[in-house]
Amino acid sequence: MRVFNFAAGPATLPTEVLEQARDELLDWHGAGMSVMEVSHRSKAFVGVARQAEQDLRELLGVPDTYRVLFLQGGATAQFAAVPMNLASRGAVADYINTGQWSKKAIAEARAYLDVQVIADEKHSNYSTVPARESLGFTPGAAYLHYTPNETIGGVEFPYAPDPGETPLVADMSSTILSRPVDVGRYALIYAGAQKNIGPSGLTLVIVRDDLLGTAREGTPSVLDYKAMADAGSMLNTPPTFGWYMAGLVFQWLKRQGGLAVMAERNRAKAQRLYQAIDGSSFYANPVDPGCRSWMNIPFTLARPELEASFLEEARAHGLANLEGHRSVGGMRASLYNAMPMAGVDALVAFMSEFERRHG
Numbered sequence: 001m002r003v004f005n006f007a008a009g010p011a012t013l014p015t016e017v018l019e020q021a022r023d024e025l026l027d028w029h030g031a032g033m034s035v036m037e038v039s040h041r042s043k044a045f046v047g048v049a050r051q052a053e054q055d056l057r058e059l060l061g062v063p064d065t066y067r068v069l070f071l072q073g074g075a076t077a078q079f080a081a082v083p084m085n086l087a088s089r090g091a092v093a094d095y096i097n098t099g100q101w102s103k104k105a106i107a108e109a110r111a112y113l114d115v116q117v118i119a120d121e122k123h124s125n126y127s128t129v130p131a132r133e134s135l136g137f138t139p140g141a142a143y144l145h146y147t148p149n150e151t152i153g154g155v156e157f158p159y160a161p162d163p164g165e166t167p168l169v170a171d172m173s174s175t176i177l178s179r180p181v182d183v184g185r186y187a188l189i190y191a192g193a194q195k196n197i198g199p200s201g202l203t204l205v206i207v208r209d210d211l212l213g214t215a216r217e218g219t220p221s222v223l224d225y226k227a228m229a230d231a232g233s234m235l236n237t238p239p240t241f242g243w244y245m246a247g248l249v250f251q252w253l254k255r256q257g258g259l260a261v262m263a264e265r266n267r268a269k270a271q272r273l274y275q276a277i278d279g280s281s282f283y284a285n286p287v288d289p290g291c292r293s294w295m296n297i298p299f300t301l302a303r304p305e306l307e308a309s310f311l312e313e314a315r316a317h318g319l320a321n322l323e324g325h326r327s328v329g330g331m332r333a334s335l336y337n338a339m340p341m342a343g344v345d346a347l348v349a350f351m352s353e354f355e356r357r358h359g
């Protein structure tokens, strides 16, 4: 039996997509073999790859002046690839620190350039984002990097920073495709696939044309945006199964009605869970209400000694992977696109029943 899987990543995928993959697993499009067993250079696979890009471009409204890359190495490889491609040694880049993923991006970037942390939300224990008007940018910075949604802290920007001429770079790993986004505001967007796109092993990069071809000497070719763009992301063997699965998810999103429809659903799902948390004295969410994530909702129990029983009983109710990140503890429910409202309803009902027995 399939459970409601609230994991932060690898995360739940649409059942319809998994069923389609299952149905065509042994004999993919009449090939007599699975999609994992065909050449990435075959006409059939290249067709799948190009269709996936086309569907993604349509869903996100990616302008023609941007390249879409299907890479490997996760978002973590991009922590290094971004400075290697967009800045020369000794250049300055601005970073906003809103929590654990920002911190990792900053730590990695320090090896490649001079990182200026222009805002750090430590003062609120990373339960806030900086006010838009408080941001001061470094003149001439190579780029500004930020994390629109902090997957661990459950903190999300309600706005996109506007650094003027400075290229804006976003780690959208845990928010991409959850709602419409104005791609034209960004110089570069990257995202690991395993939250809202497909299986792990695939990383999306959406990068503006004029930023290609400036990689510093010594950049590995698989991390060089221009080399990868020129090769259609097939400079070496791409993660073919992940690319295929991402394509099925993009088609599923189109069948749902696109990102405006997903935004409505995601907002409603998050609202339902926050209401349940705020309406109880047993559960609490530490994040400033102005920047609470739609995707990742951490919460604590008034009696932390009950966490283990909460998780065990939730699992028995078909509600899986509700434990918080190992670094923070507590609980966390991730409500990506593939989590239906029925899953949130089941969680809210369980929480209320658990509180009645233990509160």
Ligand SMILES: *Cc1c(COP(=O)(O)O)cnc(C)c1O
Binding pocket: 009, 073, 074, 075, 076, 077, 101, 147, 149, 150, 151, 171, 172, 173, 174, 192, 193, 195
């Ligand atoms: C999961 C996550 C990462 C790390 O992704 P990997 O693919 O494991 O490298 C980075 N940034 C954010 C915001 C994430 O949610």
